[in-house]
Amino acid sequence: MTPPGAALVTRIAALSVALVLVQIGVVSEVPLFGVNIDLSPLLVAFVGLLCGSTLGAVTGFAVGLLVDLALVQTLGVTSLIFTLIGYWGGRLRELRDPQAALTPLLVGAAASVVSLVGYSLIEFLLGVDAPVSLDLLRQIVLGVVVNTIAAVPMWALVRRVLESALPDDPRRRRRRRAYTTGGLSPLSRS
């Protein structure tokens, strides 16, 4: 486990602060299909997917804390959920390193499910004073759908900001070389 470069950490921190500000100042004010897009779990999952489980978990904790502090919510709830999302995103990369085009969509959807269901579970455990509508399920499903739609541009943004600061990964270097030099490219056989 090599320590992450200062440039990478700085970029993640800047991106996180900027995205949380945009989230609570703009994105939250524009409902889509009656629900709000939540960019923060997407950001955390994608940082994990690009940078690994350690940075994913730390970013998740920090972004969660920032969100809870800025929105004056119960401290620790968002940190707990986002830590798990960031760690899981990182483990996915470390174990499978998925390269399919649909990966951001699936990771975004999974991160949204964990975030929305996790929040609901914790709130139920803490006790809810008000009656709970069955429409909560519809809100969760719609939330996952709109977040999944937002996952594609979000992935492009996170990758664009972080990719040049990422340490060189031997697996990706091998894969890149294979496809660019023609050695193992399926096109070169024909």
Add this chain to the structure above:
Amino acid sequence: MHDKTVRRRRALLVLLVVLSLLLLTAYFGEAPSGRLHSVQRGFLTVVSPIQDGANKALKPVRDLFGGISDTFHAKSQRNELRKQVAKLRRELVADQGEKRSYRELLGVFHLDNQLSIANYHPVTATVFAKSPNIWYSTVTIDKGEAAGVHINDPVINGEGLVGKVTQVASDGAVISLITDSTVGVSARLGTTSATGIVQPKVGDPNDLLLQYLPANTQVGKGEYVVTSGTVASPDNSLYPPGLLIGQVTSVNEESAYKSVNVHPIANLHNLDVVQVLTAASGSLPANLGRIAASLPAGQNPNGGATGEALASTGAHP
């Protein structure tokens, strides 16, 4: 080497999860004046100007997306509003005669000392942040203690009741909207004196529930629900009487009590400017609020046992 890396990675995960659980437990267990709440208020004070600036800079983007979203609903809203205008015009004509008689009677019996919104020293504030979470219906405004805003102050906009102040810093405050799971408002139907509690339905931001109405209450669809001007417990916010909350959409028949579904009148998805009703210290609303806050829960100062402490205006804890 690999084992060491794995151990370190797992230790970090456990550390962060334990830290989150400790924060959660400590925050949940402490009083609103506790350390973690103070840290949160301090953070709000620091970031309020930054968020406010960012909000102003990003307003054109928000307006653009908001405009696109509004366009989709414009036609159906226009038709609905036309129907409402025709109905309200008829009601206005009928009410004008009754209003004149009412004023005369108030004068005759020396009862014309009702409080108006102006008595509450309304402070106009701009909304600059909103929670995206289903479980937290909160917004943050750019006015705080420095402008006289206190915890539990009622918040309105041009359409009706919006919520109440739940956290306050020197230059910012957090408002829990009436759709937030922690907010309950004493309310009555526009045409009857029967009171109940308006609570949100978690998961359905466009629906509220007016509960605990007497079973024999006559309720019609489309009827208005307004604040009753009473509180159910000394910790509750005292909303001035007569503030519009919403309109009845359906009635639920239950055995002991009746409950009705209420659609909020104020557009809570698109809040830009709100007014905080800050009763200044020593004013009549503040004094009445203090009296109400000192009453034990469930006691009526008039001697009745209605289950609600009677008070008429904005309170401070």
